[in-house]
Amino acid sequence: MREIGHWIGGAQTPGTSGRRGPVFQPATGEVQAEVALADPGEVDAAVSAAVKAADGWRETSLVARARILFAFRELLHRNVDAVAEAITDEHGKTLADARGEVTRGLEVVEFACGIPHLLKGEYSDQVSTNVDAYSFRQPLGVCAGITPFNFPAMVPLWMHPIAIAAGNTFVLKPSERDPSASMLVAKLYAEAGLPAGVFNVVHGDKTAVDALLDHPDVAAVSFVGSTPIARYVHGRASAAGKRVQALGGAKNHAVVLPDADLDNAAAELTAAGYGSAGQRCMAISVVVAVGDAADGLVERLAARASAIEVGPGRAATSEMGPLVTAEAADRVRGYVERTDARVVVDGRAVTVPGHENGFWVGPTLLDGVSPSSEAYADEIFGPVLSVVRVATFEEAVALVNANPYGNGVAIFTGSGAAARRFTREVSVGMVGVNVPIPVPMAFYSFGGWKDSLFGDTHVHGAEGVRFYTRAKAVTSRWPESAASDAALHFPTAR
Numbered sequence: 001m002r003e004i005g006h007w008i009g010g011a012q013t014p015g016t017s018g019r020r021g022p023v024f025q026p027a028t029g030e031v032q033a034e035v036a037l038a039d040p041g042e043v044d045a046a047v048s049a050a051v052k053a054a055d056g057w058r059e060t061s062l063v064a065r066a067r068i069l070f071a072f073r074e075l076l077h078r079n080v081d082a083v084a085e086a087i088t089d090e091h092g093k094t095l096a097d098a099r100g101e102v103t104r105g106l107e108v109v110e111f112a113c114g115i116p117h118l119l120k121g122e123y124s125d126q127v128s129t130n131v132d133a134y135s136f137r138q139p140l141g142v143c144a145g146i147t148p149f150n151f152p153a154m155v156p157l158w159m160h161p162i163a164i165a166a167g168n169t170f171v172l173k174p175s176e177r178d179p180s181a182s183m184l185v186a187k188l189y190a191e192a193g194l195p196a197g198v199f200n201v202v203h204g205d206k207t208a209v210d211a212l213l214d215h216p217d218v219a220a221v222s223f224v225g226s227t228p229i230a231r232y233v234h235g236r237a238s239a240a241g242k243r244v245q246a247l248g249g250a251k252n253h254a255v256v257l258p259d260a261d262l263d264n265a266a267a268e269l270t271a272a273g274y275g276s277a278g279q280r281c282m283a284i285s286v287v288v289a290v291g292d293a294a295d296g297l298v299e300r301l302a303a304r305a306s307a308i309e310v311g312p313g314r315a316a317t318s319e320m321g322p323l324v325t326a327e328a329a330d331r332v333r334g335y336v337e338r339t340d341a342r343v344v345v346d347g348r349a350v351t352v353p354g355h356e357n358g359f360w361v362g363p364t365l366l367d368g369v370s371p372s373s374e375a376y377a378d379e380i381f382g383p384v385l386s387v388v389r390v391a392t393f394e395e396a397v398a399l400v401n402a403n404p405y406g407n408g409v410a411i412f413t414g415s416g417a418a419a420r421r422f423t424r425e426v427s428v429g430m431v432g433v434n435v436p437i438p439v440p441m442a443f444y445s446f447g448g449w450k451d452s453l454f455g456d457t458h459v460h461g462a463e464g465v466r467f468y469t470r471a472k473a474v475t476s477r478w479p480e481s482a483a484s485d486a487a488l489h490f491p492t493a494r
């Protein structure tokens with residue numbers, strides 16, 4: 001059995017803990033490799049490699065660091081297909097979808113290439129007589145990233161290009177379900193000239209995560225995953241004195257007003273609900289149909305959901321692949337089995353000829369879902385779209401705002417006034433107007449509100465740069481004569 005080891009100090013490093021986890025091919029159900037699961041000693045080796053590289057890297061000039069990021073950008077661009085194939089084979093999503101996530105990650109690398117501009121400080125001349133003041137930002141040291149299975153390339157790329165460009169070293173603990181994309185990224189960084197130890201990958205489960213959260217040499221932790229683990233990571237790493245941003249789960253609503261173009265809304269919501277088999281933190285999982293929009297919308301959604309081509313991610317004809325594991329597929333089917341809503345399209349029995357052991361669940365549409373049901377309350381994280389019917393715009397906004405999650409939301413309408421009011425009143429971090437998956441571009445910052453993010457800094461964009469650096473303010477005087485006017489009272493500007 002092929003074993004996937006760690007990447008520590010610039011080299012592939014076999015696991016030594018004796019613990020390994022299965023890596024499935026979700027389209028066939030086979031175990032295709034085993035991934036090493038690190039023990040605290042192996043985590044310490046990765047952090048130590050990052051500590052060793054930290055001084056040299058932070059002293060490397062801004063321009064030299066940016067040039068390595070430019071070289072990495074070129075290599076990643078040339079290897080989009082190779083990284084996408086690794087994602088498809090372990091996650092299950094279609095190749096087109098995997099290419100899309102690598103491309104969105106690449107955009108963060110492009111943003112990080114501008115680090116000399118992003119790190120420009122402030123300067124005030126003559127704040128007091130013969131006194132100047134300035135501020136600048138410095139790296140934190142060793143930063144850690146802990147990431148989920150659903151975007152094995154893009155979510156880590158939200159973090160490490162900016163952390164590294166800013167002069168930090170990095171230890172990534174990717175999801176143990178799809179570890180290979182991170183190993184390819186590590187090789188590309190090395191090829192781009194990044195010194196050994198600046199970027200390290202350690203695979204593992206809770207044991208490895210806890211070792212990172214407790215490690216005294218880790219200065220900051222970026223986490224993306226489910227809400228219970230995000231809450232836990234935020235609490236434990238904060239208690240250990242680290243800077244933490246922990247992004248959690250979601251239940252993203254799309255509000256459809258009666259004046260919306262229903263054909264367009266149905267097309268967009270089908271893509272946003274069933275793309276990647278619903279395993280996106282920004283997937284639309286609840287359609288809030290307002291008033292007269294409901295019947296026409298459900299009819300259109302049903303027709304589109306039934307027409308989706310389900311199949312292996314590598315097949316050019318597939319529009320939707322399998323779920324990541326057999327447990328995930330069982331869990332999703334369980335929600336459909338237990339619901340008392342109307343099952344308009346039922347994907348439970350879907351299977352793919354020649355791939356009977358794959359982790360399949362077909363597109364599923366539930367209508368008349370009650371806000372008090374588990375299908376509404378839980379993040380199902382599968383290809384299940386729930387339609388909730390409400391009478392008014394106000395009811396729709398109240399429903400969205402009562403939800404404990406606040407990652408993404410969308411409104412479909414032909415009215416600019418309704419859209420403006422919605423974007424202002426809704427308690428959600430990322431809002432789309434006739435755009436169902438409003439993932440901000442790399443030069444804006446990504447993050448939800450409420451139970452979708454613990455900490456106060458979003459990822460990438462300007463907030464990403466702030467997260468991975470700390471500010472220093474300097475007050476400076478170069479007196480022209482030796483005479484001092486120091487006095488014991490508290491100094492004020494003169």
Ligand code: NAD
Nearest residue numbers: 147148149174175205206209225226229247248249250281
């Ligand atoms: P997960 O929370 O199970 O795992 C995330 C990471 O935490 C993995 O690296 C995993 O190894 C580790 N982990 C798991 N259990 C742990 C434990 N008990 N203690 C310590 N570490 C643990 O999430 P997942 O299933 O890999 O990913 C799907 C979830 O991620 C969904 O909830 C999705 O909404 C969320 N997500 C959120 C965003 C966002 O931007 N808010 C983006 C992508 C995914």
